[in-house]
Amino acid sequence: MGNVAKRPDGKYRARWRDLSGKEHAKHFTKKRDADAWLAIVEGDKLRGQYVDPTDRTTVAQYARRWAAARPHNPRTAKRVDSLIRTHIEGTSIGSRRLVQVLPSDAQAWVTERAQVLSPSTLRLLVSLVRSVYASAQHDRLVGSSPFAARLTMPEAHQERIIPLTVDQVHQLADAMPTRNRAMVLTQAGLGLRIGELLALRLVDVDFLRRTVRVETQIAPGERTRTAPKTSWSRRTVPLPAPVAEALAAHIEGFPPPADGTLFTTRFGKPYRHDYYGTRIFQAAVAAAGLPSSTTPHDLRHHYASILLHAGESVVAVAERLGHKNAKLVLSTYGHLMPDSEERTRKAVENAWRKGGADSARTSARVESRNRRSRRFVRR
Template structure:
């Protein structure tokens, strides 16, 4: 199963450590000293026996495995495109993406974080680090690496700016500044506090004037014109309908009747 063979290369002794992996494939690695070859091979044999074997010759790069990992995730189409884009730009498109998966050191990950921090907001960078951490966690389970190098990272402070809602006067000024057809969108957004995708997907039948509520059941994903279900069940909800919003919706419906769903 495993052996060390002495060879001569250009008049010098070379010790070749040979072994077979769990699938019966044969591998070899050369050393200048027999003691080094023996220690290396003893580690390989121990890892094979304990189920911790990692192929030292695997050439899979960080970028290649990240794409494979993303392709195997259960994602909504919009999420899948977003994650693929994140990987292409911020992993594959960097020096880290071309490195062999099993040879990356924590210091290299920290250098990658520092480089990305020059162009990404702290909160966005944390999302990318979380993605890379998940990629390496999967690589450990697949036994492509022994341990994850995504550890003990120094990240920029991610203090969120306090969100200050517009005043009534500011909302009125914004309403007056945009085309008549779009004015109710500002009032609905201010009165209901919807996400922009939820606002764009809102239908006339979602507004229940009699019960003074609005049902939030759909959203429009970025760069999409097709309604889709929210990401989580909790995003589907019913919110109170203020009189000012009900009046804006009613007046808009009279001037611009709905043309369908």
């Protein structure tokens, strides 16, 4: 328990010990203020809500501590490190103590970051800082999070995707070097991410069962395989006949090295993202006369659009793409679902026709009963 004692200078010192046994003190002019403070401290300790008011950990320091304790894969760890270094350290909140940041400070920081970040990246950053403060609450370094309040952020306007047509995909494949032609057809026919495409091995392709198993990826800047970012990315994808034929021809023409990598450089090494995407792929885009903004990811959009146009459910499309649920599919590709406007019109028209017919039949029955009732009264 704490205690309050009068000092020689006439002030009152409230003393208490924190949960680790370390002693703290705070001085007050009036004894009742010291007693009230001590009562609050002891109450917080009993409720498990005690926060050390003398802790001087800054937001940036704790963000580093939080990140180091997380089991992030190398790619995520690199992204988190970049966000902390660039957008927390050296900003208006980075050097401040955790307990000093107010909700208004949090909003000011968000507004400041919105000037240099895209809306989607800003949301990732705010989510990170919210996680940092949630952890600080569990560690009893803050009583509440200034980021728990609703923050005003710029809206993210997503441009509508215009997928490549089948003819455009084949034009692109034809414009690729012979060694890379099957890469275009494989990504477009399986809906793979570029990292999944580059990591594809012979053992992943089951020609007999006509399936492809996605088990690994190659991250940007790397040439070694790592596990996919999420468990949902591990999946089995149906192998269409045209893709199987393209892969068989590629394997015959460019036999895989000892590790089974299907798509390699002439030195037998896996491609790096930047080399394949910016040099080989972009050169083919120009040669095929496609928009300069076309990237390998557009082949994934092509795959999703074909499945939706064929009537596949958004749940099935999400599974094929390796997404956790159908929400992202709906938000990204909802406008590509075929005949949705016509289905809406027909649904309302059919319902109203049926409702109108039912209403007419009901009115006729009521009027018939009324006539019978009037005849009975006259008798």
